Amino acid sequence: MVWQFDVIILTLVIVCGIGALAVKDLIGAAILFSAYSFLMCLLWAIMGAVDVAFTEASVGAGVSTVLFVAAVFQTRRRSKD
C-alpha cells in the first residue's frame, strides 16, 4: 500500500467528518456523513480489513444514511448550528 494514498484519504475523512458536523442542512450532513463512511470503508479496505470495509459500506454508507434521511424527513431539515 502507498502511504501517500492513506494520508490523502485520512485527510478527506477528517474534512468530511468536520463538514458533516458543520453544514446547516441536515440532509447535506447525512450525505457528507455517507461520504465519510465510504472513505472510511476505502481506508479499511486498504488496510486489509475487508470484512469490516464491506460492512461499513453497506451499513455506514448505506443503511445509516437512509435512516438519517428518514429521520430528518420526519423532523426538520434546517439546523441552527
Next chain:
Amino acid sequence: MSEQFPALLITVPLISAFFITALGWRSAKPAYPIALLALASALFSSMGLFGEVLKHGKVSYRLGGWPPPFGIEYAVDALNAFVLVVISFVALINLIAAKRKVDGSFSGKSPAFYALYVMFVSGLLGITVTGDVFNLYVLLEITALTGYALIGMGDKHAPLAGFNYLIMGTIGASFYLLGVGYLYLATGSLNMGNLSEIIPTIQSKQTIIFAFIFCLLGLFIKMALFPLHNWLPNAYSYSPPAASGLIAPLTTKVMIYVMIRLVYSVFTPAFSFGHPILPTVFIWLAIIAIVMGSLLALAQKNLLKILSYIIVAEVGYMVGGFWLGNSDGMTGAILHIANDALMTLCLFLVAGNFIFVLKNDRLESFKGLIHKMPLTMAAFIIGALSIIGVPPTCGFFSKWYLIKGGIEAGQYGFVAALLFSSLVNVILFFKIIEITYFEPETKDGHSLHHHVAIPREEAPLSMLIPLAITTLLLIGVGLYSKEIVTGIIQHVLPTI
C-alpha cells in the same frame, strides 16, 4: 444441568424475549407469564450457580468449547455469583410489581416492553458473568440500548432524558471500548484471566495505564460518578415506573461491579492500587460525588429526583469505599452493591406505588399519605432508614464497613462525607415523612382539630407483596451481614 447454569442463566431470558416478541403479535397476554418464567429461571440458575461456586470454588464455562484466551469464557467466582443473585432477584421482584403499571400504558406495546425488560436483565447478567473484556462491551451495549428504549417511553420529558442518556452512555461505552483497544494493543489478549497474567509483566508501560484510565473513565460515565452524572437524574425520574424500578437499582451497581472486576481480574490490584496518584484521585472524586449528590438531592421537589441524586451519592460511597484499598473499604463497597440495590429497589417500588395512586411524584401532593397508604409508607420509612444507615437495616452495615475502612486508611474526608450524606438523608427523608404525616394544613398553618378521616387508597396487592418482600429483606440482609461478609465477600477480596 448444574454445569450449564452459566449459559442457561443468560440465554433463557434472551430466548424468551424472542418468543415474547413473536407471540406478541398474536396476543399480548402470554408476554407477562413468559417474562416471569424466564426471570424465575434466571433466578433459579443464579442461585444454583451461587451454590455451586460456594461448594466447589470458581466455575469456568467455555462458550463454544474453545479454551481461553481463544474463545469466550465465563468465569464465575463468589463475587459474580453474589451479584448475579442480586440482579436476578431485583429484576424478578420488580417484574412482579410492574404488571399493574404496564397494564394500560404503552398503548398495546406491552409485549415489546417485556421483551426489552428481559433482554435488559440478560444483558446485566451477562455483564456480570463474563470473563472477556470485549464480550462485556457487547453486553454493556445490549443493556444500554434496551435501557434507552425503556426510559424513553416514560412521561413527556422522557425522550429527551433518554436521548441524553444515550449520548452519554455511548461516550462511556466507547471510552471503555477504547480502553479495551489499548489493552489489546499492549497485550494481544481479551480474556480477563489471561490479561491478569500478562499485565504484571509489562505494567510499567504507559499504554496499560491509559487503558486503565479510559476503561475507568467509560465506567465512571456509565455509573454516573459526580461530574459525569448529568444524564442520570432525568433519565431515572422520567422513565416509566415499571422500568425505573429495574434500571435504577441495577445499572449503576453493575457498573461498580465491573469496575471491581476490572481491578481484580484484569489490571490486578497490585497494579491498580500501586499507582501513586489515581486511587487518591478516585477517592476525592467519590467524596465530591457524595457531598454534591446529597446537596443536589436536597434541592429537589420530586421524589424520584431525590432518589436519583441519592443514587449519585451512593455511587460515591461505593467508588470511594473500593478505592480505599483496604479490606474493610472493599467489603463495604461490595456489600453496598447488594444493599444499595435492595434499598433503591424498595424506594423505587414505593415511588411506583405513589405514582400509581397519585399519578405524580411531587412532594407537595404527598400530604396525608401516611393515612392514605399506610403500608407503602411503612416500607418507605424502612427504606429511608436503610439509606440513612440506621441499624438493623442493611444500609447501616455497609456504611459501617465503609467508615471503618475510611478511618483505617486515614481518609477522614471520606468518613466526613459519609456522615454528611447520612445527615442530609435524615433531613431529606424526614422532610418527606413530615409532609405525609402532617395532615393538609389550613391556610393559617394550624390543623383543624377535628381530624378529617382520609380514605385508604392503597396500591394493589400485586405491588404491595413485592414491596413487602423487599422491605423485609432490608432488615433480613442487615441481620445476616456477617454471613454475607464472611461467607462470600471475604473469599473474593484480594490480598494486597
Next chain:
Amino acid sequence: MEEITALLVSRYNYWAFIVLMMVGLYGMIAKNNLVKKIIGMNIFQTAIILFYVSIGAKKDATIPIIEHGHHGEEVVIKAVDYINPLPHVLMLTAIVVSVATLGVALALAIRVYRQYNTLEENEIKSQLSEE
C-alpha cells in the same frame, strides 16, 4: 524535524483517529441539534473502529482469508502472512452496535421532536424553563 515527520508518518493512523475522536466528541457535547449529536456519535464510534483496524494492520501481509483453503493443497500457513483477524471481528460487532444505537437514537430524536417541535437542545431547554 525529520524525527517529527517520521513520528507523524509512522503513526498517522493514530493521529487521524485522535482527531476524529475529538471531532466526534465535540459534536456530541457541543452541538445543539440532536441529529448533529448523532452524527458526532457515529464519527466518534467510527474513530474507535479506525483505531482497532489500525491495531490489526500488519506490514507485508494479506487479507485474513487463507489462500490454499480454496484448493486444498498442503501449504505451511504462516501467521505473519495474514493480517490480524481479531480486531476485524471485534469491529464488525462494533459497527453493528453503532448502527443499532443509531436507530434507537433517531427514534428518540423523533420522539423529542414530537414533544417539543424542535431538534435544537437550547430551544428545548428554554421551553422547559418557561414551564
Next chain:
Amino acid sequence: MKKTGLIMVIVTGILLIAGTTEFPDWADPNSPASSHVSPYYILKAIDDTAVPNVVSAVLADYRGYDTMFETAVIFAAGLACFFLLRQFNRKRAKTKMYRHVPTGIIIDIDEGGKLPEENSNFERIDSQWTPYDLIIKTTCRIIIPFIQVFALYVIIHGHHSPGGGFQGGVILGATIILFAISHDLRTTIKRLSEKMASVFSSMGVFLFAATGMLCLLLGSVYLDYSALSDLLGTDPVMARSHGILIIEIGVGLSVMAVMIWLYYNLSSAGKHNEGL
C-alpha cells in the same frame, strides 16, 4: 456548552495523544496484538472449522457468543424503535387521497365514501405533491432481484470470501428499503408486513440461540457446533462449518428484518403511512 465541550474535547485529546507514546509502530507484525492470540486463529481456523475466511470463523465460532449478542443488539434496536415510535392509528384520516396511476388524477374520498377496489390502478397517497416516477419504479423492480441474489451469495459464501450473515442481511434489507423508497411504504408493507419483519427478526436470533441451545442439549457446551456432528452426519470439523452456516443464515435473516423494521418505523415516525 460550547466552551465546556471544547475543554472536554481538548482534555480528551491530550489524554489520547499522551496515550499513544508507547504504541508499537504501526503495522508492526511483532506487536503484542499480532503475536499473542491472533496467530492461533490464522493457523488453526482451517483445521478447526474448515472455514478459510478467518474473520468468519472467529466471528461465528471462536467468538460466536459475541456475535449472538451482536445480533441480539440489532434485534433490540428494532424492538426499541418499534416500542418508542409505533403508533397504532386510532383515529383514521377524514379524507383519503387516491391517485389513479395511469392518468395521475388524484381523487379525495370523504369519510364513509366507497373506496376504490384494490388494484394496481389506484394507490393511496398522503399529500398532493407525492411524486410518482415510472422510470425509477421500473428500474428498481428490475435490479432488486439481482441485488437480492447477490445478498444471498454474500451470506452463503461468507466462508470463503469477505461477507457473511451480517453484510448479506444488510444488503437484503437494503433491497426492501430500496423498494420502499422507489414505491412507497404502504405498498411495501403490503408485501412484507411489519408483523413479518418482527417475527423474522426474532426468528433469526432465535435460530442462532437455539442452535447454541441444541449443542447444549446434545451434551456439549453452549454454541459448540461440533456437538451437531451426529445430527448432521458429518465429522466435528465439518459440523462446525455447517453450524457457522446455520447461524450466518440466522444472522442474515435477523439483520434483514430489523433493517426493514427500523426503516418502517423511522421513515413514517411510527405511523406506517406512505413514508418517505
Next chain:
Amino acid sequence: MEGIESIRPLLAVAVSILAVPLIMLSSRKPNLREGWTFLAAGLKFLIVLSLLPLILDGGSYTLTIVQVLPGLGIKLRVDSFGILFALVSSSLWIVTSAYSIGYMRGLKEHSQTRYFCFFALSLSATIGVAFSANLLTLYLFYEMLSLATYPLVTHHQDAEARKSGRKYLAYIVGSSIGLVLPAMLAIYYLTGTLDFSYQGLFTGTESPLVILLLLLLMIFGFAKAGIMPFHSWLPAAMVAPTPVSALLHAVAVVKVGVFCIVRVVTGVFGVQFLQTLQLGTVLCYIAAFTIITASLIALAQDNLKARLAFSTVGQLSYIVLGVALLSPLGITGGMLHIAMHAFGKITLFFCAGAIFVATGFKNISQLNGIGRKMPFTMGAFFVGSMSVIGVPPGGGFISKWFLVLGTIESDQWIMLVVLLVSSILNAAYFLPIVYRAFFHPPGETGISTGMEEAPSFCLIPLMFTAFCSIVLLFFPQPFYSLAEQSVRMITQGW
C-alpha cells in the same frame, strides 16, 4: 465473668413490640386496646422483676440475638446498672399507661391507637438500651427510641408540633449519626471490640487527645441527655401530650441519654482509665455549666412544662456530674439519681398534665390559688418538687447526698458549691409555684372555689408516684443495692 444465657432479657425487650400488632388490631375497642397495653406493661415489669434476684446475687444474664458482623453481634446483657434503669422505666410505664388513659380520653385526643403503639415501641427501645451488652446494640436501640418517639412528640400534628418535631430529630438523630457513629467506629477501630467492660476497652497506648475527643463526641452525641448546647430539643419537645412528656422526657428518653453516657464512661472508657488521664474534670465542668445555666433559665419560664423541662436539663447533668466525679460515692449518687429524679419528675409532669386536663391552664401565672381547687394534685406537686430539690421528704435527698459526698471524696470543692447553688436555684423555681397555688388568692383568672380534681385515672398515678418518692427516701431498695453493686464492679479493677 460469664453471665447465664437466657432468653428472658429478649422477652423483656420484645413484649411491648409484640403488643403493637394487638393494639393495632383492637383499635376499634379502646378498652381492649388499653387492656393490651396494661398486659404488656405488667408482663414487662414482671419479667424485669424476675431477673432481679440473680442480679442481686452478683450474676448476670446474656443473650446474643444475632451475630451481625464478624466479632460483633446484637447482644443483650443484664447487669445491675441495666436492671436498675429497666426497673425504673418498666414500673413507670404501668403508671404512665394508666395516666395516659385518663389524659387522652379526658381530652378526647385523636389517633390514640397510634399513640399507644409508639408508646409501647419506645418502651421496648428503652429496655433494649438498658440491657445492651455492647455499643452497637446500644446505638441500635437508641436510634429506635429516637424514631419511635417522633410520632409521640408530634402527636398534635399542627404547625408547632411540626417545628418541634424537626428540632427534636435534628438534634437527636443528627448528633447520634454525626457524633456517636464515628466515635463508635473509631473506638472499634482502636480497640477491636465494642463490648462493655468495666475495665474499659482502651489499652492506654492511645493519645489522651484522641480519648478526650472521643469522650466529647460521645457525651455530646447522646443528645438525649440534654447537655448544653445540645439541650434545646427538650423544651421544644414539650409540645407533646403530657404523658409523653412525663414518661419520655422526664424518664425514658432523657434517662436513656444519661444512661448511655454513664454506660460509655464506665463501660467503654473505664473510670480508672479516665482518672489516670484526668479527664473527669472536663466532664465535671461541662455538667456544672449545664446545671447552673439550665436552672437560671428555668427561673425565667412561665410555662409550667417549659420550667419543668429546663429543670430536667439541669437535673440530668447531676447524673453526668456524679459519674464525672469518677469516685464511688459520686457514681452511686448519679445512678440513684436516675431513679429518684424519675419518680420526682414524673410526678411533677403528671401534675402539670392534671392541671391542664382539669382547667386548661399551662402557665404558672395562671395558677394562683389552684391549690384549693386541686389539693391532691398540688400536694403531690409539692412532694415532687421536694424530691427534685433534694430535701426530705423527697427521695431525691438520698441521691443528692451521695453526690455531695462524691464531690468531697474526689476533692472537687467547686462542684460542691455548684451543687449547693443549684439546689437553691431549684428551690427558687419550684417553691414559688407551690406558694402561689396555696397561698395566693385566686385572681381574675376565674378559678371557682370548690374541689375540681382531674379524672381519677390521672389523679391516682400521680398520687402513687408522689407516694413512691417519699417511700424511696426511707426504703431506697432495691435501687441502692443495685447502684452499690455496680459501683463495686466498676471499682473492682482498682
